[in-house]
Amino acid sequence: MAKMFASTCLLISVLSGFLFSCNQQAMQEGGVVEGQTVETTATEGEGMVYDVNLSSLNSEANDGRDVSGTARFEVRDSLLLITVNAEGLEPNTMHLQHLHSFETPADASCPPGMEADTNKDGIIDLIETRQSAGITMIPLHDNPVNMEIKTDTYPTTDNEGKLSYQKTVNLNELSSAYKEKFGMDIDLTRHVIFIHGVGSDASLPASVQSLPDVPAHVTLPVACGAID
Template sequence: MTTYKAEIVPLNANKIGTSAHGTASLELTDTELTITIEMFGTPASTEHWEHFHGFPDGRAAEIATAAQDVNGDGFVDLMETESVSGTTMVPFDDAPEHMDIPHDRYPVADADGHFAYTKVVPLAELQDNFANAFGSRDLQLDRRVIYIHGVPADLQLPDSVAGMVGMFDAHVTLPIAVGKIVRVD
């Protein structure tokens, strides 16, 4: 088994009124990927999309910081993360192996802003779908970052905050926390 971890730190905390943080563990065997994420301080009673992001060409992804706010609106939106973090790759939802990203089957924080997520994923199916999308079966977890997204629909966001994915607006896709995945064994 190979183990990867990420310390998930706040992003956009000064604008959203919470300081989302937590940890992630990804344990890889020959047949399964077990994903465990625990988050604290997220916007309460809100669904939180969570994914790993990266570059299809294998470049190492880095976490976004306030420096990525290129339009100066005070928010680092989904589109602004792409220069350092790449694209959304694998969702941490009810079936990561399907790589179906825009939907409403992600964890929902409780009234205290806490949620815990664990999923055991069949590795071969995930690798097949990953290869179909990105040209390689190698997940390269230590070259990826994890993003947690989502703020309440009533939070005032400027029009400059981009993030529409299908029928989901920037409230759903706004990053609230990020962590670099590192191999620990």
């Protein structure tokens, strides 16, 4: 859900490919307008907030745990503040987390239930999410701007399986990197966020698919949320 902090206006400005529209409604400072879908955000002194609820996937493979949590993407001037908080994950483990979407102007969505399990092995693996969610696009690790997927700088859970991630990135740099890699501008509302990873001792069928040279237990999606 996107929330707009703005005064009465209709403003279109370009910030590294981001399109910002102010709502035509007078509001007191700190007020919000709910239920709006926006492509981007922000000018000086104003910002957008995208809140995401995370839903559990593959709980049986995750030792029966249901992952829950939230993510927030807040635009302030030329910065994007990213926050992810989740629980129910494999404890003391680094968990990959990414924004997924398509390399075309199409909206991603989380897997629509077990019908996404096309090979009927009881698991919705990373490759099976591609039909609804597309590919891995923006990594949420120590340096999202470098767009590197394979790295050991993703967040690690505590001994209770809780994950806390906060990162501030420069929108100009992220937009440039995104456009260079995918040939289009960023629209956060086209993406979903996945958190990946179960225990290395998880009993997974041999049919569970993953990225080349990456074990399936590392990439297995355990939570998903749409950025609406």
